[in-house]
Amino acid sequence: MAPSLCRTLVFGLCAIHTAFAQSYTEKYRPQYHFTPKDNWMNDPNGLIYYNGVYHMFYQYNPGGNTWGAMSWGHATSRDMTHWKHQPVALQARGFPNNITEMFFSGTVVADEKNTSGFGSRKKAPLVAMYTSYYPMAQNLPSGKSVQKDQQAQSIAYSLDEGMTWTTYDAANPVILDPPSQYADQVKEFRDPSVFWHDATNKWVAVISLAKLHKLLVYTSSDLKTWKHESEFGPVNAVDGVWECPSFFPLAVDGNKRNVKWVAQIGLNPGGPPGTIGSGTQYVVGSFDGKKFTADANNVYPAPTTPKDSVIFQDFEKAGTFTDLGWNATGDFVGAGPANGPINGQQTVTGFSGERFVNTFLNGDATTGVLTSPSFKVTQKYINFLIGGGYNPGKTCVNLKVDGKVVRTATGTNNEKLSWTGWDVSAFQGLNAVIEIVDSLTGGWGHVNVDEISFSNTLAETQKANWMDYGPDFYAALSFNGLPSEDRIDIAWMNNWQYGQAIPTSPWRSAMSVPRTLSLKTINRKTTLVQEPIDNLKSLEKSRKYSRSWNSVQQGDQELDLSGKAMDITLTFSDRSPASGKSPQFGLVLRASADSKQQTRVGYDFTTKQLFVDRSASGEVGFDSTFPAVFYAPLSPGNDGTVTIRILVDWSSVEVFGGKGETSLTAQIFPSDDAVRARIFSTDGNTRNVKISASQIGSAWN
Structure with a gap:
């Protein structure tokens, strides 16, 4: 590769952080969820664990706190809790005044065998594959031509473990166009997810044809030359566009002899029922290195009028x-x-x-x-x-x-x-x-x-397997470089419906907590389970709260529990609704003294659903769709117990139900003095209630 055709990025002027101290105590600043120091952030990109370090790259605007000038921000961590901001990894070419290429979403892999030739036997390169977005028609250094607004797939490499990057200008984009039958989709061809497939000894890339709800599968021996192998979709939820796809294997119930594959797909708009805007669905199936095949019970027919109507x-x-x-x-x-x-x-x-x-x-x-x-x-x-x-x-x-x-x-x-x-x-x-x-x-x-x-049959919207039933979980991606049994996901904790209007400054957007993924058989079906990684203990404050009741009477009770950031586990017994009643039970969190601000997290015994009600959660007027109630299905355990874990931060709640088969993530923007908590029971008493909670400190200090 001729040096004149390569571009080594210069970072000194692009650092995310500045020399002065940063307290990270601004209003609404999450204390244990990752946020950029300032400016706009969206999709997690290039998540990789390498040589003892977790790398998080992400869509970033170095010039402002709304979407634009898409670049790759970068942060590193030893524990996925305490993150250190790094200089911008891939900055939009021509930024700020004459942008000719933006760096959209993608992934990073460690090329341990140096199949790309970018490294050596002693130094494995990290290789990033991303979508190049070209805002203008142009001829590229590689000799290839692109049209205005074209999206194509390019690569870059790092020889210093992700700290600096060189774009492969000699041949970029390495996948210039979608297959010829989809030539009209050249402006909707994006978000490559790359991984090594041991059985076929090949690299695999999964790329979205966004508007057609199709995932294209490519293979390569060297990360440079790619062959189109197959496509998957459309299936299940197909409103909006498909984005940020990925495939990964997981053992079912921990049995390494029974491994299934998961297709993870972002959808915008057309998220879970009851939400507006973004969402993430998954499909369980098999993958042979070239083709993904969904399990029959993971593909759902279009909804129709129930036969007994x-x-x-x-x-x-x-x-x-x-x-x-x-x-x-x-x-x-x-x-x-x-x-x-x-x-x-x-x-x-x-x-x-x-x-x-x-x-x-x-x-x-x-x-x-x-x-x-x-x-x-x-x-x-x-x-x-x-x-x-x-x-x-x-x-x-x-x-x-x-x-x-x-x-x-x-x-x-x-x-x-x-x-x-x-x-x-x-x-x-x-x-x-x-x-x-x-x-x-x-x-x-x-x-x-x-x-x-x-x-006597419920008519539903188009059925799908939802990763999260809340409005603020999108573009989820898992870390490369970890064993399959340690599959860990992070998602953008925001929503394209209102993401650019949320009332935070000088940054916008946060990431979800890292979640360990597994497949478990629940109600005789292979189900994706998510559990927050065990990374909050180091942030727990010394005082812990614990209480139990044989029966919580109907009404509200103030708790000797308060805080802006907490980890709470609540268990209670299921109960049968009396005629004409619709009983609920749960917690009121981040409540003001006059209760005009509050977020309700609870369980509806009639519908067997978790819910988060953020309609009065604080600042809600920046978008008409923001104040709302969100629901997620949750069956009680075999012993009739309902278990809910709630992670509260300064501007979010993440709720995990049961074994983690249900999650619901929502942003909230309460006042600093809205710190009270209450327990509530409606339409009757709730039995066998236990609550344990810890206040969580700052990961930035």
Whole structure:
């Protein structure tokens, strides 16, 4: 390789840190989650453990605290708890005024056999593979040409264990275009994940065709020349785009003779049900070095109307809502179901038949309430199709029993109608009505509804295996360089829906806690389990809190427990809901003295779900979708015990349920004085309650 065609990056002027002391005590600054010292951060990149050091590279803007000038930031650690900021590893070419190439997401491997030829027998190179994004058409030093906004795959190498990097300009990009049949996707071809496959003695790269929901598999002997082998997808959740994919093996139940592979896939938007924006799904299957094959029970059909459904209202009859037996107020007086799929410039999809409720009558200025005829709840579920705006309480469908809203649902800022359903078993035998509410006059201020039915089967949105059911877990990546049994993931703890507006300064975004991954058989299915690595003990403060109750009475109780950063484990017995009741149990955390600020973490005994309610968690007004309640499925253990572990930091909660088969991650932005904690039990008492907690200190000190 001619030296004139290589570019050795110069770092002295690009250091993340400066000479003055940094306290890391700014408002909302996480104390044990990684954050950059300043500026914008998103996806973790190039996670690798090498020679006793954990390296975290990440998408970074060296010029500001919103997305832009994508470069690779860098930090190192000996324990994944205490991180040291390093100089920028790969800085956008031409930064700041004439950027010709940005460095998008990718991975780093240790080329121990020096297959690339970048190192020697005595010094193994680290090799990074990343997506080059070209904001302008240009001819490259390699002689290759790229078009405006092209995404292609390039490599760089380091001969000093990741501290400085040289881009392989003699041949970059090493994968210039996607396969010819996907030539039109050249601007949506990104995020390579590279690993060594022992059985075939080859390097493997997994790359996303983002808009087509396909993962392309490539192989190489030297990290320079790549062959396209196969593709995987689309399957399961396919709203938005697929990004940041990876494949990795895990033993099932610790049995090394039974190894399965996991495909980990970022999705934006179209995250878990009840969230808006980003999410991460996984698929369990097999991989032979060239092709990933999903297990049959990991591919789910598109949702349909349950076979045992009894239609309550399908809105197919011509006439007004009053003609259909519904009470109409506001702009809905004299109006009827829509007979056409157009909302302004957007097409509504997913409705059943020819007509449906569309409150976009006079644009988003339309307001009013539609109330159904009264009915007796006779079956376990009420199912319906819903779309439109995500505005809890303002554009929504409600179930009311005795005049009280007991269930509610809203759209996802999407004109597509999707299935949702309520577990109403606690209200069987009671009279109820359904409300369709539109009280918003702008900003996705409408709701679309169709085919309301009663069933003993729950109709769901497109089913997927979700890594995390919260809104703030995206672009997850695991460390190369660790044994398979020590597979450790880190994710971007933010969401593209509002990530650039969160109220932090001078930095934006944090990473999740590192999580150990394993596969366990739960309810006869191979399930991905996540557990926080045991890295917080060194940060625990001396005073620990522990208490138990034979029974916690209905209501709230103040706890002699407070703090902005805590590690809490809560266990309690499952209980059966009484008729007409919907009992819950859990903790109120980061609460102010007047309770106007609080985050509720708990368990719903009727639906068997964990939940995090951040609707009053502090500063929530920067995005209309931020104040919300998020749910995650969790069955009690075989002994009827529910176990919840909660990691609280200055601006986040991460909740792990059961053995770790369920997790839910959410950012919060409470006031500094919102430190109180309470325990609550609704609609009855909760038995056999135990709580243990530790306050967590700063990893920066």
